[in-house]
Amino acid sequence: MKQEIERFKQLILKNKEKKTAVLHHTDPDGICSGVITATALERISGKKPLMFHQNPGKVTVKPSTVKKLKEEEIEFLITTDLSVDQFPETIKDTEEFAEILVLDHHKTYNDLNSSRTLMIKSQDLTGEEGSQYPASKLCFDLFSELTDLKDLDWIACIGLLGDNAYNSWMDFVDGTMEKYYIKEKPEKSVLFEVKKLIESIEVMDLSKMDDLIKMFLSAKKPEDLLKKDLLSELDEMEKEVAYWRMEFEQKKEVFPEKELIYFEIKPEHSIKSVLINRVSDRYKNKTVIIVQDFGDSHVYFSARRQDFKVKVNDLLEKSIEGIPDSTAGGHIPAAAGKIPREYLDKFKKQLIEKA
Ligand SMILES: [Mn+2]
Numbered sequence: 001m002k003q004e005i006e007r008f009k010q011l012i013l014k015n016k017e018k019k020t021a022v023l024h025h026t027d028p029d030g031i032c033s034g035v036i037t038a039t040a041l042e043r044i045s046g047k048k049p050l051m052f053h054q055n056p057g058k059v060t061v062k063p064s065t066v067k068k069l070k071e072e073e074i075e076f077l078i079t080t081d082l083s084v085d086q087f088p089e090t091i092k093d094t095e096e097f098a099e100i101l102v103l104d105h106h107k108t109y110n111d112l113n114s115s116r117t118l119m120i121k122s123q124d125l126t127g128e129e130g131s132q133y134p135a136s137k138l139c140f141d142l143f144s145e146l147t148d149l150k151d152l153d154w155i156a157c158i159g160l161l162g163d164n165a166y167n168s169w170m171d172f173v174d175g176t177m178e179k180y181y182i183k184e185k186p187e188k189s190v191l192f193e194v195k196k197l198i199e200s201i202e203v204m205d206l207s208k209m210d211d212l213i214k215m216f217l218s219a220k221k222p223e224d225l226l227k228k229d230l231l232s233e234l235d236e237m238e239k240e241v242a243y244w245r246m247e248f249e250q251k252k253e254v255f256p257e258k259e260l261i262y263f264e265i266k267p268e269h270s271i272k273s274v275l276i277n278r279v280s281d282r283y284k285n286k287t288v289i290i291v292q293d294f295g296d297s298h299v300y301f302s303a304r305r306q307d308f309k310v311k312v313n314d315l316l317e318k319s320i321e322g323i324p325d326s327t328a329g330g331h332i333p334a335a336a337g338k339i340p341r342e343y344l345d346k347f348k349k350q351l352i353e354k355a
Pocket residue numbers: 029030081105134135163
């Protein structure tokens with residue numbers, strides 16, 4: 001553990017003068033870990049890194065992103081909250097022009113460590129399952145070894161709430177809320193409002209992501225982010241989620257002997273992650289699967305199991321076996337993936353079998 005933190009410190013200090021990019025995931029933990037990392041780098045080197053994100057749901061580095069990084073002459077890449085080891089090819093391609101630091105807490109698929117890459121997963125530091133040590137807290141803790149980040153504690157808390165890890169960090173979140181005079185329960189608080197705001201930008205209008213990040217980088221407290229022009233997206237999303245929640249309750253397929261609930265949606269926007277987080281709070285002891293269909297070549301699915309009795313990352317990986325051009329992975333309690341639409345029946349059959 002000590003050794004990884006030393007290697008981390010050396011790598012950051014060694015690359016202080018290099019042209020640096022932060023590539024982060026687009027969900028609340030991804031945004032918060034990216035903002036914490038960018039702010040920390042600026043404090044350490046006096047230089048702002050470039051911020052990059054890909055389309056939501058993409059957890060590995062896309063070839064087109066490698067191209068962009070190369071065009072920008074990036075010499076040091078930090079990825080946060082991305083499971084980039086699920087597709088090592090693009091990391092190898094990036095190594096040809098940049099050093100890489102991977103900061104993540106998804107299941108480990110490949111060891112990317114090399115002379116050019118340092119990969120730190122939360123589970124490497126704690127020896128415990130990574131889902132409960134989200135990337136925003138990991139980045140907050142690691143960079144706090146190099147610079148003072150105490151004023152970013154509330155951002156780490158939003159990431160923790162985003163990845164459902166409040167129960168593992170109660171003292172930290174409660175203490176931070178007290179510091180900012182937040183009296184409500186976390187899920188009723190302004191921190192949770194910001195978490196939902198980030199989700200709504202991700203789901204409804206990704207083009208506003210850059211504005212959101214810009215606001216984040218200058219915000220001093222959570223209230224600074226609750227600006228009217230971004231909040232309209234949140235209202236719209238809530239309406240759509242409310243509609244599909246009702247549909248879910250009325251039309252879900254339940255397999256009692258498998259403790260499995262299965263549901264397909266055809267929403268206007270990509271609400272599946274938001275929806276499944278809400279419904280699985282009501283069915284913590286069930287495996288919940290939601291399949292999202294936009295009528296294009298692939299369908300997308302998410303899975304949740306909050307009591308950890310089933311490893312949904314493994315379950316989804318087994319359910320896509322033998323299906324070409326498919327992906328699945330993530331955490332024990334929360335995972336996702338996609339398959340070509342013509343394989344939906346096969347996927348569902350394998351899912352029910354393996355559940
Ligand atoms: Mn995360």
